Amino acid sequence: MATGGNAIRGTRVGAGPMGEQDHGFHAERVAVSYWDSLGNETVRYFAAGVADEEIPDIIDSPHSGLPAGRDKANPPALAKTEPYKTHLAYVKERRTDEEASQLLDDALKQLRERRGQ
Template sequence: MVHSASAFRGTRVGVTEGAGPKNQSEAASGERVPRIRVSFWCAKGHETQLVFLRLPDEQLPTVWDCRRCGAPASRDGKEADLPDPLDEGFKSHLEYVKERRSDQDAEAVLAGALEKLRAGGVLPDELLRDA
């Protein structure tokens, strides 16, 4: 039997155990730490709003990933337009596969998979003839 004190409990990042909706310093002093809502915009115009502790402007991040498209987003919307020379951008699984295989390799893998399906009787032949 698992003891309740040792049971795994899920919490959000940044929340301290036993503090409830306030963090420990807030709970000890009884005052809320001032917060600020910051907006970030990506090159596509998507807005991402985040809440941070009220810090000096230079300590707040200048770039954040867009929640909708994953592109870099900045507070003024202009820095996000500049592509990062080290970032290749989002690649789909198919794009990664195409980097590793030639068209001839892909045809051979597809033909082998179709033969296995036909031999195993998993799909009717009329569905696989045109493939």
């Protein structure tokens, strides 16, 4: 059985032209362009009534995954990720060696008092 070009297959009777271009209301919108550091442009559409402060300045580019900004001449740089830090590294940032030594001595003193030594 050969499949022919049946134009009405899968459509409703009286559905109108394919794609229904004449149906529905299209809200006003504004196009905002974003560029990443590789020069890729991404266009995002926002409702025309949205305040400019609510439109993001930076998005993630779907082309490269890099941050993309609204200024074509100065696209945002990739943020440098901070390496994983252990709990000890954070403690060492907050305490000097002298403070750490004093805290350790105090903790050992309390432990020895509880054990009766």
